[in-house]
Amino acid sequence: MKLINKSMLTAIIALSTASVYYAQEVKDTASKSKDIEEVILKGVTDIAKDRKTPVAVSTIKAAQILERQGNQELVELLNTTPSIYATKGGGGFGDSQLSIRGFESKNVAVMVNGMPVNDMETGAVYYSNWTGLSDVTSFLQVQRGLGSSKLAIASVGGTMNFITKSADMKKGGVVRLGVGNNDFLKTSFAYNTGKSENGWSSSFLMARQSGATYIENTNYEAYTYFFALGYQPSAKHNLQFMITSSPQWHDQRSYAPSIANYIKYNPDHDNTPYRRYNSDFGYYTDASGNRVALANAMNYYAKPVMMLNWDWTISDKSTLSTVAYMSNGRGGGARNLGGIAGKGMSTFYDNDGHYNYDQIFAANAAINPNTAAATSTLVRTSSINSHNWYGVLMNFQHKINDNWNFSVGTDDRYYYGYHYQVLSDLYGASGYKDNTNKNAPNRVVNNIYDYKKLSWNPFGGSLAPMDQRLAFSNDGEVLWYSGFGQVEYSNDKLSAFLQGSVSNQSYQRIDDFVLPGSPQQGQIIDRKTGFKDLLGYNIKGGANYNLNENNNVFANIGYYSKQPLMSAVYPSNQQVVNPNLTNEKIFSAELGYGFKTNNFNTKLNLYRTEWKDRFYRRGNIPNIDGNGNTGYSEVSGITQLHQGVELEANYRLNKFIEFNGMFSWGDYQYKGNATGANFLDDNTPVAINGNNASTLYLDKVKVGGSNNNSIPQTTASLGTTISPLKGLKVYGGWQYTGKIYSTLNVAEFLKPGNESLKLPDFNLFNVGASYKISLNNPNQYFTLGANVYNLLDTTFIQDGATNIKTTDTITANNDPDKGKTYEQAGRTYKGIADGNRVFFGFGRTWSATLSFNF
Template sequence: MKLINKSILTVAITLSTASVYYAQQVQDTVSKSKDIDEVILRGVTDIAKDRKTPVAVSTVKAAQILERQGNQELVELLNVTPSVYATKGGGGFGDSQIVMRGFESRNIAVMVNGMPVNDMEGGTVYFSNWTGLSDVTSFMQVQRGLGSSKLAIASVGGTMNFITKSADMKKGGIVRLGVGNNDFLKTSFAYNTGKSDKGWSSSFLMSRQTGATYIQNTDYESYAYYFALGWEPNKKHNFQFTITGAPQWHDQRSYAPSISDYVRYNPDNDGTPDRTYNSDWGYYTNSEGKRVALSNRSNYYNKPVIMLNWDWTINDKSKLSTVAYMSNGRGGGTADLGRVNGRGLTTLVNGQPYFRDAQGLYNYDKVFAENAAVNASTANAGSTLVRRASINSHNWYGILANFQHKINDNWNFSVGTDDRYYYGYHYQVISDLYGAQGYKDANNKNIAPNLVTQTSDYKKLSWNPFGGSQVPLNERVGFSNDGEVIWYSGFGQVEYTKDNLSAFLQGSVSNQGYQRIDEFVQDGITVQRNQTVNRKTGFKNIFGYNIKGGANYNINENNNVFANIGYYSKQPFMNTVYPSNQQVVNPQLTNEKIFSAEVGYGFRSAKFSANVNIYRTQWKDRALRRNIQVPDVTDAYAEMNGITEIHQGVEFDATYKLNKFLEINGMFSWGDYYYKGNATGTTFDGNNNPLTVAGDSNTTTLYIDKVKVGGTSSNSIPQMTASLGATVKPVKDLSIYAGWRFVGKLYSSIDIATFSNIANQDRGVLKLPDYNLTDVGVSYKIRLRDANQFFTIGANVYNLFDTTYIQDGATNNFVKGAGDFKDIPSGATAQQQYSAYINNPNNFYKGIDTTNRVFFGFGRTWAATLSFNF
């Protein structure tokens, strides 16, 4: 495996910005390269090289990003790669989700120029914080399985590496305008100075994106900024300073409605689902008598990054690459809190939602009126219904160093360190009183029950999160706890290359220290899990390691084979170390164990290339926490322990270049993902009170042995995908493409309530209907007399045939058997009730029960762009 040593002038977390201009300039370089590693990359970046690195890999080039993204989420472009499933999640701006080989993003290493960006407490990646990556990415490389990164990261499902371009490109700039459905509007301007005779260069970009998505009431506004200053004083040293950020706010759809609600609240009343339906918003009448939209679920965040990179070419055989960076994120997400007259936003009265209108939206006038009638100062705690914001801010500092040395023509080695410090702030504040006088909170045990009247407007997020004070303790509600994480690791790798054989052996060790700090705890007085606890837990240090190796052999100039194998001892996430949001270390804490093996074959010729991979991964002692949606309960969650998963499958992808006018691409992947053995689960509400949704106790056995693997939130996991696409270039500068995609064996998310009943084990996870989608697009370049000046016009249509499909499921409601009706009071027998139920077409949608909660995919959408390069 080969590292690319020549440096570029953007680093690691060049997160949210930089320009399409960069991507357009690198496009020709990538397209004409025989190997992807000919593109200039940074020394800390591990990029797989074709017919040399023994991993399964797919690459999406800049040309595809520019021509096909439009108003899609960037990760959706990866849907044409094997074993990858990316959806829009709830449908809000940047709320996309991705699954790779059946593993979700928290267990996929997401990297920018080789540096990990997964959250240090829970491994999550919120793509709304990285929406500007489309403006800077030269290409995305997906390494499925173990991957080639040397860092001590547990890439259980694989690695996503976004590779950006540098500030030292040739002088020039770009102005770009994008429009699309639902008032989508994106404008951007970027300029690059080029490199001076003394080695100085700089680049900057500003962009703004606004509009709404296909879903009701999902307005958003997003900005992006980027500045890079580079200096190359000589051939031995290369420095760069970069700052970038992308503040945004967006209204969301977080709750997955039932299929029956999609149909019930369709204004056309034609028996079909309204795919745009969003149950997380409504209207209220303001003081001027106007109806104003109000969202209960919104997100806002700003995560700028400052970084400094130094590449030092010590001599012809040795090089040291170092990156130091910092990132302070500020923001959070909103939802409801409390109850008024004993009722929450989702409470049912006589089987009907109390605070909803005939359109299925929240009736905020009713909420405001009932809140106004409550004397909040004398009422019990939690007796008004308000909107709160859960703050999830952090300070993150890191340094990554990698020393590479070439021993001789056959042997290379590298050693390095990856060290990080992270401090996360987590608490709730009131963002809208919904007409109440205030909200009384009694969760802070350090003060008397406190009436909070201060509110925070999420749409007025500061662009400068590096300063500013936290909200005072007496204005916090619900919870207030911090997470402190210290991570330090070392890694090493030995590489061997001779003739047609290349091989590597890599190992890493790491220590991850977690400390939980609860501001609502009284030192030495508060009791949790029968233990007296303190505000600070002290650090719990957990040792982890991994070892992996692989080899590739080129049989001849057309054929090659490879194999890799590896083992990870992976530290659990913070909410497993301190379960149920308490200050007590998990007494059964253990590392998760992952063993993976893979073999592959590749074929290359002038016109045709193809890859075939076979893999198997076993994941033992997995612990996970997922949000669950319980009627009349806000922010319920479940903790599952002792899970073992098997993920195995076959992947195929191919490209055929018939001639210079036509290129055809295709892929197929088949998987078999299932649980091995049973597990345990516990359920809690948002205030960590035990829930009994799984039976008489909040702790239960989960009967999941041999059950197909499902998602862990409101998402689904497919075990069969396929795609076929064609690009036609009938004349110079005109490109037309069409793509078809199939998703099958799509399984809903797993839940505790279903699998605590052994009778449901044979039913398994709910299988959702298969679906097919077709996208089309066109791009045309208008060249001016100056070769460096040209216009580019592009247009895309997604879901061309307006197919109605379910992309994600949140529940596992199956058709009931006759015996399940025996306790329903009725004059009919259980068998008669069962027959009546299954023969009623209103109870089923494409064969699944309409009580299931799902997210339908977007209907037909479109986007068009116009850009000018100069």
């Protein structure tokens, strides 16, 4: 990005105090650089600036998103950024996963226009809630490491900030049509009124997307709406209102099949993995004799974000920015419940590896739930995860003189989450008898909530009545209030800052399925736990020095005392506060160097982050007790060390050809040992060596994922863009991913000497092109685009869910190789045991777009 000149500094505070909510693109006419247009911002969000802000940063503009995303996940565009790994997760629409410098999304601060969107209970980010951002984003900025944000946010790995379009964009509109593999169809329309003479402006967008992904039975339908209204009554005041949402439903693949099953259920029977294979659906025969697909895993959600921003220029030296926001979400995902004669879903697979619903329907129909024991029918539920979220951000900035300025502010939030289950399919049963609600035991429930027809109104009720809830019903209430301050110094060569913040996070757990006055873990419990206050803080600083017009160096250092997530405060879903509760401690330091000319730009970063007293919970673990039951693991006392080197460069050979590339090398490992405990889904402890808790020997083990995903420690990319004709761009790129470590499996580390499973390295190639057809009116033009992803149709494992070694013994009773090691049985695939559960990446896919701007 370009240097910000002195006149711009009168509108924004130097070094990382610029912010968002209203944006207007302008060209720096004094520079001959071909960089992307600078963005002038006001408000409360910290946007890093090249050769000023001392952090590692990468920015993706809207044009690149529109050209290259197609039917990819939005975050996949970041795979050409150092130390970032984005995958499609299970492969369902919006089910992508992301890590930065080896830290997963729950430890990456994700923001929309500076508003934090990480779940306030779990820290998770569900990208299916934000698929519409690709249509309304002006640019996406990623700051790796602690970043420049003044807020007390959990940016252990980095910060992602999606900056949306503003109301006062240039007058005009655009119509787009996109098509692609597996019936992908996307249509959108957007229009901006421009600013009127009396200061009013507006912008809106509507879009629809549908089809399926590369994976079997992953149909989806999604909508996007966006509306922004601006009013600038005078030079001192600017008001911006914005609302956007992406309501959607999609069928999923949530369970990672074993490599052996990918091969076994390949319809071509050629001893190769069938990458499209999905074990989370099956077929039934309808009244007309047709074979109909039915999903066992699905997700549906609507999470609108509404913001009102007020920028007040108090004087030439002082500004106050205030943002009030609301984000209410409604929706959930699927789970199975109950069993038939003790049999769960996995006992009803057909010869193709899919569920035989005709058998399930017939078995369920023969059971009278009124007279049978509880949980005697097998059903599908929706696990509701709805919430109401309100917040306010305020930032006062004052320019002391040409060099010094300071800012102070507050970030306050209130969150209430609703968690329970309702029936979404009876699978032919007449009802389901539930015995989990201690206040109303053994009641039969038969109301069905269709996930494709549920009301997603986030402003109304749309919450199921208590008598229709089953398995669990608990709420989480979170209060957050914080203050922050920052002092900055800037001259022509040096920029430096010192920032600090303090926050109080209060958690309360509310359980409607407990008997008040009953004991839990030796304590008498109530429906409400009362609030548990947790104090956190951070302090960080950094400096950038421009050695000359081409070279700059920077450094930053910071320390966080981060409050644990709600699962650590109330472990094993109990109403009792963790007696060993402690804050997580993060220390990070970074050095950087940059070199920039008119046609060449390169950046080099060295970083080291140590994370102590980490707690994490891994859920949905199959056969956790050896008896076929699913459950979860909780691990405490983890220390991780992440360090590495990052290099990125861009070279413009001439007006026709441009090259870009990156390389990142990391060393992510655990320090010392930790403590693990296993539980069934109903919170029953699972014995580990005769006890529920056991030492986990993790010292020097490479860091893997925590939820069916993997962490790579080496990535690289090289790409080129060729512009042979006016309006035509042809681009291609190579991506390399190596030193990939699978999900940590608690059971594998009960003795010293084990290591995380290392997955095979892989290389991918993507290509694309776009052509702009200009009309007589310069504001009117057509744009054609096409992309092919994984051009060579490479077969690769993107994520791993287990840690089975080739020297491990096959233990399944129905396996003919029981008693042999995978190596002895010849059961390996690219050097790893075929019993490992993984997600293969997509094969070759494509998309094409046509748009008309006017």
